[in-house]
Amino acid sequence: MSGFDQTHDETCLGSEAGRKRRVHVHSYGCQMNAYDSQRMADLLVPEGYSECTDAQDADLVILNTCHIREHAAEKVFSELGRLRALKERRAATGADLTIVVAGCVAQAEGEEIFRRQKAVDVIIGPQAYHRLPELLRKAGSGHRAADTEFPEEDKFDHLVAPRPARIRARGVGAFVTVQEGCDKFCSFCVVPYTRGAEVSRPVAAIVAEVERLACAGVREVTLLGQNVNAYHGTAERGGTASLAALCARLAKVEGIVRIRYTTSHPNDMTADLVAAHRDQPALMPYLHLPVQSGSDGVLAAMNRKHRRADYLDLVADIRRARNDIALSSDFIVGFPGETEEDFTDTLDLVETIGFASSFSFKYSPRPGTPGAELPHQVADDVKAVRLARLQACLERQRQAFNHATVGRTLDVLFEKKGRHDGQIAGKSPYLQAVQVDAGQELIGEVRPVEIVAAGPNSLFGRLARGAGGGAPPR
Ligand code: SAH
Ligand code: SF4
Ligand code: F3S
Numbered sequence: 001m002s003g004f005d006q007t008h009d010e011t012c013l014g015s016e017a018g019r020k021r022r023v024h025v026h027s028y029g030c031q032m033n034a035y036d037s038q039r040m041a042d043l044l045v046p047e048g049y050s051e052c053t054d055a056q057d058a059d060l061v062i063l064n065t066c067h068i069r070e071h072a073a074e075k076v077f078s079e080l081g082r083l084r085a086l087k088e089r090r091a092a093t094g095a096d097l098t099i100v101v102a103g104c105v106a107q108a109e110g111e112e113i114f115r116r117q118k119a120v121d122v123i124i125g126p127q128a129y130h131r132l133p134e135l136l137r138k139a140g141s142g143h144r145a146a147d148t149e150f151p152e153e154d155k156f157d158h159l160v161a162p163r164p165a166r167i168r169a170r171g172v173g174a175f176v177t178v179q180e181g182c183d184k185f186c187s188f189c190v191v192p193y194t195r196g197a198e199v200s201r202p203v204a205a206i207v208a209e210v211e212r213l214a215c216a217g218v219r220e221v222t223l224l225g226q227n228v229n230a231y232h233g234t235a236e237r238g239g240t241a242s243l244a245a246l247c248a249r250l251a252k253v254e255g256i257v258r259i260r261y262t263t264s265h266p267n268d269m270t271a272d273l274v275a276a277h278r279d280q281p282a283l284m285p286y287l288h289l290p291v292q293s294g295s296d297g298v299l300a301a302m303n304r305k306h307r308r309a310d311y312l313d314l315v316a317d318i319r320r321a322r323n324d325i326a327l328s329s330d331f332i333v334g335f336p337g338e339t340e341e342d343f344t345d346t347l348d349l350v351e352t353i354g355f356a357s358s359f360s361f362k363y364s365p366r367p368g369t370p371g372a373e374l375p376h377q378v379a380d381d382v383k384a385v386r387l388a389r390l391q392a393c394l395e396r397q398r399q400a401f402n403h404a405t406v407g408r409t410l411d412v413l414f415e416k417k418g419r420h421d422g423q424i425a426g427k428s429p430y431l432q433a434v435q436v437d438a439g440q441e442l443i444g445e446v447r448p449v450e451i452v453a454a455g456p457n458s459l460f461g462r463l464a465r466g467a468g469g470g471a472p473p474r
Contacts, residue, residue, distance in 0.1 A: 005470075023049040024058035028076065031262065032224050033103055033126075035175040037064045039352025040102065040129050042162045047133050055083065060098045060136070065105035067190050069364035076105050077116060084119035088473035098139060102129055104194035108368075110148045113355065120144070124425050126195055127151060130158035130160035131454070150196045156205060167216035172415050172444045173427075176216045178206050178246065179225030184265060186292075187303045187370040188332060188363060191226050200225075200233035203241045203249060219444055220413055220427075221250065222260040229264040229273055244276040251282035257446055258413055260431075262288045263330075266306045266314055277322040285322050286356070286431045289315075292348030295342035298335050301374065308349060315353055326356035326401065326430040333390055334363045334383030336374035341388050350393050356401040356430060358394045362387050402432060402454040410434070412449040414442045425458075433458040 023044050027037040037298060040062055041051050055061045061083055066072040069422050080099070087097040100122040101113050106127040113122055121139040124132060125148035138145040156177075167174070181196045182189075210221055225231060226241060235241040241249070247259050259282045266289060276283055291311050299307060318325055331346060362383040365372035405428065414426035417423045425435050426449075435458050436449055449461035 003251050020048060020050050021059040022052040022057055023060040024055045025062045025064060027064045029068060029070060029104065031175050032177055033064050033066060035177045035224055036126060036129060040206050042160045043132055048091060062100040062102055065101060065103035067104035067108045067194055069361060073105050073283060080117040080120065083102050084117060087119050100124060101251045107148050107194040108190060111146050114144060127155060130155040145271060156201055161212060164216035165368055167213055167218060172218055173220040174213045175222050175224050176206060176209055177224045179231045181226050182226045184227065185303060190366045190369060193368060195226055198227060198230055200231050202234040203246055205238050207249060210253050210256060214253050217444055219255060220254060220258035224262065225295055227265050227269040228261045229266060242270065242272055244272040246385050247283055251280060258282060260284050260286065264289050266311050269314055274317050274321050277318065277325060284429045285325045287325055288328045292330060292332050294346035298338050298342050301337055302335060315323060327353060328355055328357045331358060331360040331390060332363050333386040334378035336371060336378065337376040338378055342354055347390065347393060355397050357398045360387060360390050360394060401457060405451045406454050409448050409450045411446050416443060434461050436461050436463060438463055456459060
């Protein structure tokens with residue numbers, strides 16, 4: 001299985017009277033949505049579309065939406081209001097605008113979206129987007145179209161491989177979805193409902209995709225999955241491969257020098273994956289391992305199925321395997337029933353572990369999830385105060401982590417032009433942005449860099465002595 005279909009429908013959707021049509025894809029939410037947005041844009045290239053960065057210039061706008069918190073979903077409806085006004089202005093001049101709602105809001109709300117916003121032409125769920133050209137054809141003939149099925153066929157088998165020039169334009173780092181869906185059913189979370197059951201792509205399909213990326217200049221891949229460390233895809237010689245085995249295989253792809261993966265659940269952090277952080281040099285020492293809360297009572301109510309002590313033990317194991325590993329986490333404050341004492345347990349866990357960077361959110365009750373039905377919902381002002389306290393603590397740790405790298409020499413993978421002329425920007429192994437005075441010929445290469453200063457969001461460094469020329473280290 002190649003993982004990508006090179007064929008496409010003969011009737012071209014995107015060119016009308018010789019004019020190329022333009023598509024703008026706006027991605028909300030997680031990195032998996034960012035990956036899906038690129039795949040949808042790739043699907044439309046053989047249909048005659050070119051991509052544009054501004055909805056004002058587009059004939060087709062795709063909102064690839066996120067349903068994780070109420071605020072995320074509401075942002076989509078405000079944007080749809082603006083697009084409706086644009087569509088009406090176009091109609092007055094005889095032109096048109098096609099509006100597609102894709103992603104997790106599309107999956108969760110389905111045809112209800114047509115009722116809330118009449119300007120929408122197509123609704124398509126995250127598992128069905130390979131059917132996008134077909135739905136656009138339907139919409140083109142004046143019928144609104146929706147597809148929120150979890151189809152039998154695998155969407156990955158029907159995607160279009162991007163041309164090398166498109167891959168190059170996206171840079172030296174690429175996302176690759178290797179696993180989708182979630183069977184964990186944390187009581188606050190919509191993902192198991194919007195993305196469906198856990199599925200892993202076969203190793204051969206992932207290798208083919210990564211080889212194509214590497215040939216076009218990609219040097220770092222970030223393997224994505226809602227539960228990426230639960231990965232268990234069909235191995236190349238039959239049987240099942242774990243995420244550690246997949247990483248080991250991808251490290252052999254010519255040109256790939258760095259591998260990352262996200263997001264992991266603590267309960268799926270298997271011994272072989274922990275050991276891979278010791279044994280596989282391509283695996284970067286940065287791990288996003290959400291804990292959500294430091295209180296056993298809250299963790300149980302969240303249906304996380306791990307306790308605070310399990311998480312602390314796991315972090316100790318990981319640090320034994322790779323003592324410089326940088327950790328990051330997600331946190332939710334104000335889950336129903338969370339007391340001041342529970343919240344203090346979270347602050348205490350943060351102090352005990354020390355995170356390099358983290359995301360933290362106020363609990364947002366989501367319709368259809370068990371958390372939304374629980375008694376003792378926490379008042380919004382209490383959530384806001386807790387969030388501010390937690391974020392102050394996490395920000396202090398992030399700054400301390402960044403400042404601790406000053407004076408050290410770190411390998412940096414250069415990715416793009418820097419903020420100022422004569423600068424290039426890259427990433428440290430710990431996912432920190434690093435700005436260096438150096439020529440653009442180093443983009444795509446790894447060089448040792450001496451870190452000389454830490455700003456609020458970037459490190460600043462200079463090429464370490466003797467760092468010129470040569471192939472990127474493997
Ligand atoms: N699969 C990942 C996370 C997916 S969602 C994991 O298991 O950790 C990303 C983050 O959004 C979650 O880690 C959680 O912190 C946050 N989140 C999910 N549902 C939420 C809700 N209802 N309210 C607030 N934050 C939420
Ligand atoms: Fe959501 Fe929990 Fe699954 Fe993560 S593990 S996607 S938080 S249900
Ligand atoms: Fe959002 Fe769906 Fe990702 S709800 S976080 S876009 S899986």
